[in-house]
Amino acid sequence: MKLNFGFLIYGAAFLTAAMFTACSDDDDDQVLPGYTITTVSFDKVPESMIAVDEYGSNYYSSYDGEQVKSGYMARIGETDTYVQFPVNYLWQEWVPGNPWMYEFYNGGFVVSDFTNMTGADYKNQCSVYNQSGGHNDANFIVANGYSVANGSSVSYDKCAKIYLTDKTGYQVVASDPDQPVSGEAHYGTFNSVWVCNTTYSYLAMKDGNGIAHALKDDNGWFKVVFVA
Template identity: 25%
Template sequence: MKKLSLLLLLSVFVFCSCGDDDDAKNEVVVSFENMLTEPESEFKTTEGEEDGYYMKCYFKDPLQVIEMSHFYSLNGENTSFGGGFTYTNKTDKMTPGYENISAITAKGKNGKVYLTSNSNSYTPARITNLNPDKYEFKGAWVTNTTYAYLAIKDGNDDSGSVKGAFESGDWFKLTAVGYQANGAEIGRVDFYLADFRDGKSKIVNTWEWFDWSYIEDADHIEFEMSSTDNNDYGMATPSYFCLDGITLIED
């Protein structure tokens, strides 16, 4: 009986120890906070290769944990953001139009610098896990750009393509789609950046957590956007959003 009791006690100890190890998994939170030296600036480059209407390249975070797509147009020595991702510290919460890539929060979740994305079929936004054997995706903080927010709230868009302010039943959705390295889809998760269904009238204007645990094993994530505001050319709502604090956890 004493031997049996000792064996049971040892089993309980081993089980608890394993649980503690799982809880102690390390997280990596991606930050571009020290990558910009000037206020009201953004990441720009003249590297890359021609891809349709834009030049295309990729950039990595300072720890080289992830890689992100970046599209831009080139006019002489001047470049302008086209899509994919860029990082910025812009703070304009008032000006409508695509030239304003500021978050509606005017700052990041954890600092001044955050990511802005324009994701569509011409400029797909992709995040690749550079260490899939070591880390898996956990999630990120997300909010609206000023551009999308004002188009949804007031119908204020310099392109003139939006139908007007959102009404009952309207919505604007961001979808994170996880893929294996061979391109096979493993799953998708949705986040509503604006939701006027079922009596709601919410337009996201703070940083909110976007959980990617359902697609944690993805080699890369691509982002799709959809809305109830569409025309003959596709979605009329600006296909822009912001991310900060992209988090990966030990596999």
């Protein structure tokens, strides 16, 4: 998976306008005056942040070891802006006492390098349906989450969220449960992103499973939506 970011710098500030397009070769990117293009890849992610198995066990509180919480952060070029790929910190409605916790099932990102192209259930949720892994290197990011419609309003609490922030990143505010995470927002333009299905989602859409019908059976389709 690859993400390209463009930044127009005004002193210490960044001007933003969000747009997602198909990726092109880096040499073909048109760079406007004042902009710089930075490619964010995942080839240098610390081993401790990569999924230990195809389920991503180390991204859950039940893991018998060090849980990954704040997610991977990458610096954007030589700027003071970082891109953060966290796991959501949310109120656990199904856990006794309803604590606030990091849990990948509540949405977020896992860094992975698994390419199991046959496992068709959630235990293989961190495998990409691609023999070589990510776009330019073996590592990639798995996004998980969903939105909930309630009448005319939509909640994105459990969607996977990418933060542009400073080097501190978005951190837990333990004293304020109404604002569980807080950070300094920075701004930039998403120029392009490479997207591929996980094996679990691909096989579920292709063949169906105990929860979903195969898309071909219902003339279905799959849509990826980015919300700024």
